[in-house]
Amino acid sequence: MNVIKQIRRNDQPIYLDYQATTPMDPRVLEAMLPYFTYKFGNPHSRSHSYGWEAEEGVEKARGQVAKLIGADEKEVIFTSGATESNNLAIRGVAEFYKDRKNHIVTTVTEHKCVLDTCRHLEQSGFEVTYLPVQKNGLVDLEVLRNAITDKTVVVSIMAVNNEIGVIQPLEEIGRICREKKVFFHTDAAQAAGKIPLDVEKMNIDLMSISGHKIYGPKGIGALYVRRKPRVRLVPLIVGGGQERGFRSGTLPTPLCVGLGEAAEICMKEMDGEAKRLKKLQERMLEGLQSKLTEIVVNGDLEHRIPGNLNISFAYVEGESLMMGIKGLSVSSGSACTSASLEPSYVLRALGVEEEMAHTSLRIGLGRFTTEQEVDTAVDELVRHVNKLRAMSPLWEMAQEGIDLKSIEWAAH
Amino acid sequence: MSYSEKLIDHYENPRNIGSLDKNSGDVGTGLVGAPACGDVMKLQIRVGADGLIEDAKFKTFGCGSAIASSSLVTEWVKGKTIDEAETIKNTDIARHLALPPVKIHCSVLAEDAIKAAIADYRAKTAKKIEEPNTEEPRHAAE
Secondary structure, eight states, X not given: OHHHHTTOOTTSOEEOBTTTXXXXXXXXXXXXXXXXXTTOOOTTOOSSHHHHHXXXXXXXXXXXXXXXXXXXXXXXXXXXXXXXXXXHHHHHHHHHTXXXXXXXXXXXXXXXXXXXXXXXXHHTTOEEEEEOOOTTSOOOHHHHHHHOOTTEEEEEOOSBOTTTOBBOOHHHHHHHHHHXXXXXXXXXXXXXXXXXXXXXXXXXXXEEEESTTTTXXXXXXXXXXXXXXXXXXXXXXXXXXXXXXXXXXXXXXXXXXXXXXXXXXXXXXXXHHHHHHHHHHHHHHHHHHHHOSSEEEOSXXXXXXXXXXXXXXXXXXXXXXXXHOTTEEOEEOOGGGSTTOOOOHHHHHTTOOHHHHTTEEEEEOOTTOOHHHHHHHXXXXXXXXXXXXXXXXXXXXXXXXXXXXXXXXXXO | OOOOHHHHHHHHSOSSBSOOOTTSTTEEEEEEEEGGGTEEEEEEEEEOTTSBEEEEEEEEESOHHXXXXXXXXXXXXXXXXXXXXXXXXXXHHHHHHTOOGGGHHHHHHHHHHHHHXXXXXXXXXXXXXXXXXXXXXXXXXX
């Protein structure tokens, strides 16, 4: 396919970080281009055809996004991305209903933009329950049920985790929320377009979507806001009252059109793509497992999007491994890649021990990943893990049968 | 993170990887760091009859900076007396490799490793003088 050749130049490393971002599908770019040039009108201009044309593009896109999640187009508002959508959903609901309710339930493995929104709300008097997750990364439904009180206004649980790709039981969570009469918000940045989502079947009241995670443009996202029963929000951005008053500001027409086109492609190709990625995921994992011992997959393997693997390569520190595999672009849960020097809080929440968290890599597969790339990645990973284990004192001690836990290490 | 050429060279072509016999009387072993913190260095020196460090080996679990720092100190200590080797400062290592500020602790660990190896060697020789041919040397986990 000609399309694939345009994604990566030959001198670039193999891209295996699809949870960080995705390249834009060339079909998306094509759909966007006219809206940068001759269809440049302000979609809110009502007095001439430039405006109407732009509006038509935006409204078509709104419908495409709505269709992907089983919503009505009137329930979709455009934002700058999933971070804004998450901020607006949680803060907006909390602020609107604060006279009656002041409690929010979320999980410890949410994206930082959800956790940070909750922390800010805590500072202004809200109470937040951060649910733990089980060893496989999934929330325990009984724990969730017991956490909801008559003061709870919203439950915010992500659909798919960005580090370990596990899929939360959305339908069951939605059922509990409906039963308890609390709103259910889900951050679906990593889920939309990858797994089937249906706001009706799953009783979802608010859903955040990101453009650049689904082969669309960066700088655009969407928030689904249920109309029946109606969810009310206090806006974060006020002004001209666009987007049903939830989000003022002139819509970026080309970005909206791009998000819509990306959503439509995802919907049409989801089944085939998921099957293809599942095969690649299995190929990657089997390749590594057949050539390396002591590697551990973090998070549930079954309830997981096929485009993600998160693997700890015991006795090999993640950053040093990434330095070795120069031909591959992946990310690591190791502390050494972060400014904070703390290993991944998501892995820690699963009960992954710190020493194993330091050895983890997140490998993201996507629409443009090929079998050949997977094979190259396996070879390169195996070679470098072996090289680094040969120089790892921990590997040496483990081979000698020394129990690393019996040693009194000095924390520094 | 962008690293200096010297650092990358030490990471890609580490000098003196390996192990010396930790039970040997002329070998000092330092094992510093902790797996939970993401870096562990094992550094060993063999001291000749003339009092000079004639060989040094390392193994490191850690980021590229930790590997490079330990590789570098094995180069530096060879041919030095243990008193000279003891004067190696983490700031020298950090400067030589142009470590980014968040990686300074790697050079601190490398300095600790050489100090621990020297301490282990000294403890062994002190024992040898007091009571020759006694039990196994201690496992120097610091």
